[in-house]
Amino acid sequence: LEGHFQPKPLKGCKVLVTAGPTFERIDAVRGITNQSSGKMGFAVARAAQEAGAEVILVAGLVSQPTPYGVKRIDVESAQQMQQAVNAHISVQDLFIAVAAVADYHPLQQHEQKLKKDAQIMQIELAPTVDILASVASLPRPPFCVGFAAESQNLLDYAEQKRKRKRLPLLAANLVQNAFNSDDNELVLLDDHGRTPLPRTDKLDQARQLIAHAARLYHAGGSP
Numbered sequence: 001l002e003g004h005f006q007p008k009p010l011k012g013c014k015v016l017v018t019a020g021p022t023f024e025r026i027d028a029v030r031g032i033t034n035q036s037s038g039k040m041g042f043a044v045a046r047a048a049q050e051a052g053a054e055v056i057l058v059a060g061l062v063s064q065p066t067p068y069g070v071k072r073i074d075v076e077s078a079q080q081m082q083q084a085v086n087a088h089i090s091v092q093d094l095f096i097a098v099a100a101v102a103d104y105h106p107l108q109q110h111e112q113k114l115k116k117d118a119q120i121m122q123i124e125l126a127p128t129v130d131i132l133a134s135v136a137s138l139p140r141p142p143f144c145v146g147f148a149a150e151s152q153n154l155l156d157y158a159e160q161k162r163k164r165k166r167l168p169l170l171a172a173n174l175v176q177n178a179f180n181s182d183d184n185e186l187v188l189l190d191d192h193g194r195t196p197l198p199r200t201d202k203l204d205q206a207r208q209l210i211a212h213a214a215r216l217y218h219a220g221g222s223p
């Protein structure tokens with residue numbers, strides 16, 4: 001019932017959210033991944049849906065329930081995540097990249113399980129595509145929101161990331177504040193400056209982020 005009376009600043013908008021880790025296969029049973037529960041991204045998808053948006057959630061391997069009213073597409077690798085994003089991006093109004101995408105994938109993917117021996121083993125890694133940067137550099141990009149999870153120099157690294165990827169809005173958080181936690185404390189960075197959000201649960205953080213993004217989006221806030 002409560003939802004009925006919430007403001008709907010994204011009514012009529014299409015929003016695509018990425019969430020969770022990607023998993024890059026080494027062989028039939030092994031892979032490289034990032035530490036991510038998917039909680040923050042799923043909360044963002046839920047908050048966007050509550051705000052009236054039509055939401056697609058492209059999710060890596062996570063064990064989170066699909067938010068009410070959200071269309072979910074499950075993927076494994078960064079490449080699959082990029083394909084799912086590309087298939088839908090042209091009609092989106094906002095793109096919010098919360099996923100912890102692997103920056104490298106094994107050059108070779110072995111179909112069979114590798115057998116161990118006593119030698120040192122080397123795995124060659126190639127860089128993955130930066131999904132967010134590629135969407136943000138489209139000729140007519142949707143309003144792009146990035147995340148930055150840093151372990152140090154939070155504001156410097158985050159602002160560099162926002163500039164490098166040309167994002168109107170970026171949510172920065174320290175991994176120490178977010179991992180294995182139901183709470184978070186985001187700092188929102190945009191062309192007007194910084195907005196630190198006091199520590200609350202991830203759904204509350206997500207709702208504040210969506211409200212902020214909606215204001216900038218309607219103000220035409222591209223960099």
Ligand code: CTP
Binds near residue numbers: 129132133148
């Ligand atoms: N991202 C993405 N595709 C990638 C890597 C990152 O879409 N291949 C997105 C993330 O979802 C996040 C933002 O880019 O919204 C920043 O990710 P992050 O890992 O913090 O930054 P990187 O640019 O990968 O730089 P680094 O890992 O070196 O800090």
Ligand code: CA
Binds near residue numbers: 101102103
């Ligand atoms: Ca990265």
